[in-house]
Amino acid sequence: MDLLITGADSDSMPMTKLYRNDGDWLFSESPSNIINLINSSVDCKDYNHDGFPDIIIEGDDGTNRVTKIYKNLNGEFIDIGRPFTNTNFGSVKWLDFDNDGEMDFVQSGLKGEPFHSGPTCIMYAEVTSLQFYHNDGNDAFSLSSEKTHSQAYGRSSISVGDVDNDGGDDVAVSGTPGIGRCIVGINWEVGYIDEMFMSSPRLYKNQGNGIFSDMEADIPRCFTWGSHDYCVFGEFISYSIKLGDFNNDGLLDILRTGNGGYGFPSTLYINKLPAINNPPSIPTGLTTEIISNGVTLSWNNSSDDHTSSNNLVYRIYLRDTANMYQVSKVNLDF
Numbered sequence: 555m556d557l558l559i560t561g562a563d564s565d566s567m568p569m570t571k572l573y574r575n576d577g578d579w580l581f582s583e584s585p586s587n588i589i590n591l592i593n594s595s596v597d598c599k600d601y602n603h604d605g606f607p608d609i610i611i612e613g614d615d616g617t618n619r620v621t622k623i624y625k626n627l628n629g630e631f632i633d634i635g636r637p638f639t640n641t642n643f644g645s646v647k648w649l650d651f652d653n654d655g656e657m658d659f660v661q662s663g664l665k666g667e668p669f670h671s672g673p674t675c676i677m678y679a680e681v682t683s684l685q686f687y688h689n690d691g692n693d694a695f696s697l698s699s700e701k702t703h704s705q706a707y708g709r710s711s712i713s714v715g716d717v718d719n720d721g722g723d724d725v726a727v728s729g730t731p732g733i734g735r736c737i738v739g740i741n742w743e744v745g746y747i748d749e750m751f752m753s754s755p756r757l758y759k760n761q762g763n764g765i766f767s768d769m770e771a772d773i774p775r776c777f778t779w780g781s782h783d784y785c786v787f788g789e790f791i792s793y794s795i796k797l798g799d800f801n802n803d804g805l806l807d808i809l810r811t812g813n814g815g816y817g818f819p820s821t822l823y824i825n826k827l828p829a830i831n832n833p834p835s836i837p838t839g840l841t842t843e844i845i846s847n848g849v850t851l852s853w854n855n856s857s858d859d860h861t862s863s864n865n866l867v868y869r870i871y872l873r874d875t876a877n878m879y880q881v882s883k884v885n886l887d888f
C-alpha cells in the first residue's frame with residue numbers, strides 16, 4: 555500500500571506528494587504530475603476497473619479552487635480533464651450511490667468567495683456546496699444532485715456508509731454550514747449562543763436514484779464534558795467525521811472531532827435506529843434432475859438486504875410421495 559498526502563507543506567505552500575511503499579516499513583517519494591494543493595482532500599478508488607486506484611482531489615493551488623480526477627495508467631496519473639465544480643476547504647469521497655458497480659463521488663467545500671450583505675455585516679455567508687456526481691462511464695461524470703446554503707458544509711469532512719442498513723451508502727458530513735444571513739454585533743464571549751452558528755453533523759440518506767435526503771437525525775449539538783455543558787458552534791472548523799460501528803451492534807455510529815472555539819472536542823454519537831433485517835427473497839427456477847438413485851436440485855440464488863447472495867444458507871426438506879412426512883433436512887451453505 556502506497557501513500558498520497560496533500561495540504562500545506564512546511565512553508566505553508568500547496569503540496570501533494572506520492573510515496574511508494576518499498577517494504578520493510580520504508581517509503582520513498584515518487585514524482586508525479588498530480589497538482590499541488592492546499593486546503594485539500596483526496597480519495598482513491600479504482601473507478602474504471604483496471605486494477606489501478608484512481609484519484610479524486612480538491613483544494614486550491616494558492617490562487618484558484620481545483621477539483622480533478624486523475625486516472626492511474628499503470629502508475630502514471632493522467633488528468634481526465636473533465637469539468638467539475640471547483641471546491642476547497644472540503645472533502646471528496648468515492649462511493650457507488652446507485653449500486654450500478656461504477657464509482658460515483660461526493661464532494662463538499664467552498665465553491666465561491668464569501669459575501670457581505672452590508673457595511674455593518676461582520677459575519678458573512680460562505681458559499682458552501684455538497685455535490686453528488688454520477689459516473690456515466692468512459693471517464694464521464696455528471697452532476698446528479700446538490701445541496702447548498704445551510705444544507706451544505708464548508709471547512710468540512712465527509713464519511714460514507716450505510717447508516718440505515720438499506721443497502722445504499724449514505725453520507726455523513728460535518729463542518730461549517732453555509733450561513734445565509736448577516737450577523738451584526740456578535741458577542742464572542744463564552745456563553746454566546748446563536749442558532750445560526752450551531753453546527754451538528756448531518757446525515758443524508760441515499761434514496762437510490764442519485765438523490766440524497768436529509769435524515770434529520772437527532773444529533774445533539776450540546777454535550778457534557780466534566781462538570782460543564784458545551785454546545786457545538788459553527789465557527790468550529792477542520793472537523794473530521796467517521797462512520798463506524800463503535801459498539802458492534804450492526805449499526806454505523808458517528809465519531810466527530812475537530813478544532814473549536816471551546817477546545818478540541820471529540821464526540822461519539824451512537825446510532826439508535828431500529829435494526830431492520832428483512833427475510834431473503836424466495837428462490838426461483840427450482841429444477842430437479844434424477845440420476846440413477848440420486849437427484850440434483852438447482853435454483854437461482856436469492857437476494858437479501860444484508861447478506862450477499864453468495865453467503866445465504868439454504869435448508870432443504872425431503873418428503874415422501876404422500877407428502878406427509880419429513881424424511882430429512884439438510885442445511886446447504888454455498
Ligand SMILES: [Ca+2]
Nearest residue numbers: 600602604606
Ligand atoms: Ca483505475
Ligand SMILES: [Ca+2]
Nearest residue numbers: 650652654656
Ligand atoms: Ca454508480
Ligand SMILES: [Ca+2]
Nearest residue numbers: 716718720722
Ligand atoms: Ca442507506
Ligand SMILES: [Ca+2]
Nearest residue numbers: 799801803805
Ligand atoms: Ca453501532
